[in-house]
Amino acid sequence: xxxxxxxxxxxxxxxxxxxxxxxxxxxxxxxxxxxxxxxxxxxxxxxxxxxxxxxxxxxxxxxxxxxxxxxxxxxxxxxxxxxxxxxxxxxxxxxxxxxxxxxxxxxxxxxxxxxxxxxxxxxxxxxxxxxxxxxxxxxxxxxxxxxxxxxxxxxxxxxxxxxxxxxxxxxxxxxxxxxxxxxxxxxxxxxxxxxx
Amino acid sequence: xxxxxxxxxxxxxxxxxxxxxxxxxxxxxxxxxxxxxxxxxxxxxxxxxxxxxxxxxxxxxxxxxxxxxxxxxxxxxxxxxxxxxxxxxxxxxxxxxxxxxxxxxxxxxxxxxxxxxxxxxxxxxxxxxxxxxxxxxxxxxxxxxxxxxxxxxxxxxxxxxxxxxxxxxxxxxxxxxxxxxxxxxxxxxxxxxxxx
DNA sequence: CTCTCTTGCAAGTGACTGCTAACATGTCGG
DNA sequence: CCGACATGTTAGCAGTCACTTGCAAGAGAG
Numbered sequence: 001x002x003x004x005x006x007x008x009x010x011x012x013x014x015x016x017x018x019x020x021x022x023x024x025x026x027x028x029x030x031x032x033x034x035x036x037x038x039x040x041x042x043x044x045x046x047x048x049x050x051x052x053x054x055x056x057x058x059x060x061x062x063x064x065x066x067x068x069x070x071x072x073x074x075x076x077x078x079x080x081x082x083x084x085x086x087x088x089x090x091x092x093x094x095x096x097x098x099x100x101x102x103x104x105x106x107x108x109x110x111x112x113x114x115x116x117x118x119x120x121x122x123x124x125x126x127x128x129x130x131x132x133x134x135x136x137x138x139x140x141x142x143x144x145x146x147x148x149x150x151x152x153x154x155x156x157x158x159x160x161x162x163x164x165x166x167x168x169x170x171x172x173x174x175x176x177x178x179x180x181x182x183x184x185x186x187x188x189x190x191x192x193x194x195x196x
Numbered sequence: 197x198x199x200x201x202x203x204x205x206x207x208x209x210x211x212x213x214x215x216x217x218x219x220x221x222x223x224x225x226x227x228x229x230x231x232x233x234x235x236x237x238x239x240x241x242x243x244x245x246x247x248x249x250x251x252x253x254x255x256x257x258x259x260x261x262x263x264x265x266x267x268x269x270x271x272x273x274x275x276x277x278x279x280x281x282x283x284x285x286x287x288x289x290x291x292x293x294x295x296x297x298x299x300x301x302x303x304x305x306x307x308x309x310x311x312x313x314x315x316x317x318x319x320x321x322x323x324x325x326x327x328x329x330x331x332x333x334x335x336x337x338x339x340x341x342x343x344x345x346x347x348x349x350x351x352x353x354x355x356x357x358x359x360x361x362x363x364x365x366x367x368x369x370x371x372x373x374x375x376x377x378x379x380x381x382x383x384x385x386x387x388x389x390x391x392x
Numbered sequence: 393c394t395c396t397c398t399t400g401c402a403a404g405t406g407a408c409t410g411c412t413a414a415c416a417t418g419t420c421g422g
Numbered sequence: 423c424c425g426a427c428a429t430g431t432t433a434g435c436a437g438t439c440a441c442t443t444g445c446a447a448g449a450g451a452g
Contacts, residue, residue: 003399006399025221027220027222028222030438031440040399043441043442046440046442047400051441110368126370126373130370130372165359168360172319174323176353199430227410236429237430239430239432240430240431
């Protein structure tokens, strides 16, 4: 019913799509559901995106922007590097509840290995996050706050692997898992490893 | 054409299903594809499994058996605990190429959060692997080979998170990732952390 | 006020989905 | 060698999929 200018509708569509794709997966989400969630009909969806896949890729790219912007804001307030490293761990998007919802979209894309274009978008996204982490870790090291001898590239991958794994298992509610809210134990363990 | 006894056909169906589900995802794989891959028609598939979902759950359970059996074989040959810990890391199913194929099925299930029964099967599987790891880590500790002070439960989760994350990112072929075959750098880093 | 351009919708497209009923055929114990 | 039962197939069900065609209607510019 309510008419929206094209740009707003597009953003709203991506918002709703994020939730649906996170919940049902890429293949499991229908264009009818996507349209309905945005309060429109399917032809409108196809006016904004060439295809369901096109929408999904746009969502992946936007998610990358959001995550990096979020990190930069957090790190901006962090003051000194010891605190910053903790934020790098805790701010890893899949560790917070907020981030996890967003990030399930990425994981859905990660498992969609059959589609070349989607794979390319995910690869872009992962490489981007990794580069950002490496830069931050290098800075922390030259300022003397990080004593780990390991390769910053490797540390960054380690962080990403952990965050991905944690974020995948946490929502299952396996009894012994995440006894602590937001994976605090793991953060402590890693902090000890990385900052000596 | 070739007639097979029910038990063999069932196993063969699960074999083919593992590859298809890993490649196309649960929702993305059709029963027609599953049947064709096994060289039969759909009604035969439904004689062995009540539904597509039922087949998927059977596959998850069988995968759990396979993984734990594989671990036990490897650990049996390991001799002493220092070597054993390295195997626990290296034998983590998503780190080897062979295991990764199998394990993508689990990840597919992990993202299929909308289906209660599938979630339950995945939860069962994850809890089982975790319990196995915890037992081994405890043994390694009492025999004095593992000096890490951290909670064995936590270490086991750490291993699983890492393996999951690594196994998800590795097949993407992101330039800096897995420069070393089979994640050797990460193993070294972890070995240092866990065995002092 | 009206012209025009954008935003919206109802109704359908053929192809494909998971799944089934009804019938055929190979194989093995007696 | 034959009857019986397990293993197989053909043809098709109703429902859903991603995507389209053709037409209505709100709103800003002149």
